[in-house]
């Protein structure tokens with residue numbers, strides 16, 4: 001425990017600023033979510049949370065996308081955010097001396113979870129100037145003996161946006177039945193690919209898919225995430241969580257958010273419009289950038305990234321420095337919000353990186 005390093009979570013004091021630093025929803029949840037939260041009677045706060053019906057609501061929501069193999073409620077795990085699902089997966093499956101196979105750079109929380117279990121980490125770098133998924137190298141290590149206990153695929157990857165089609169993921173899972181293949185699909189709704197519509201958890205019980213209402217539906221502050229997989233796997237992951245880890249407000253909000261998919265769809269569509277607008281500006285101004293999946297992109301300023309980061313902060317805009325991250329050192333990760341917000345960002349960016357030539 002002494003040697004563990006904490007995952008660096010969002011800083012304090014972010015309210016009131018334009019927060020383009022943690023890929024959150026930038027406008028908040030559906031008004032129906034807010035209404036449902038306001039309608040909670042005081043005495044409901046005095047009783048332990050009740051989860052009945054929530055798994056069914058997740059199934060109904062996911063089914064809208066069309067699933068080749070319908071899911072049952074016992075195939076849905078409920079967690080206090082996908083962070084908690086990730087932690088539980090490592091806790092339930094990772095043992096001292098086991099290996100986590102993943103990619104680099106990727107979402108930062110996998111590493112401390114592996115270290116907590118005493119696991120070794122094999123992180124394969126993304127490839128080439130486009131940060132392509134290192135499929136051949138992953139397959140090679142996956143099929144090596146002893147096989148990794150866990151393979152974590154963040155798809156699209158945070159922070160490179162790298163997308164991987166469902167078919168290769170299904171093939172990896174089928175080829176490595178003794179490895180739990182976890183696909184973190186936090187950003188699939190924003191220019192991404194999901195393995196869920198094709199997943200057959202009966203045929204590949206070693207596959208787990210993670211989804212959250214944090215980034216799309218705007219519930220990051222309430223903490224609610226889901227794991228989908230074979231019922232025995234979901235049961236095993238759920239055994240290492242407390243009985244009431246998800247609070248009542250998150251449950252109420254999740255029901256309302258899942259029932260108002262059109263609101264989330266409209267937000268995602270707006271983010272994609274904003275993405276196209278910002279990409280056009282970056283291209284016209286000749287600013288080095290990389291955009292693939294997800295509600296974020298990478299920008300390499302001409303001026304030192306730390307200075308641009310600081311100037312943006314002074315202008316009331318937060319972005320995330322990628323300092324110290326392999327392959328993308330010197331870049332800033334900018335989350336995408338509405339077109340209006342990206343217009344504000346772009347104006348401030350041009351002033352913060354003066355060599356930007358429109």
Ligand SMILES: Cc1ncc(COP(=O)(O)O)c(C=O)c1O
Nearest residue numbers: 081082083107158186212214225
């Ligand atoms: C790839 C990825 N997975 C999981 C999480 C955590 O999600 P949640 O807010 O549902 O805990 C994040 C949050 O930034 C993320 O980027």
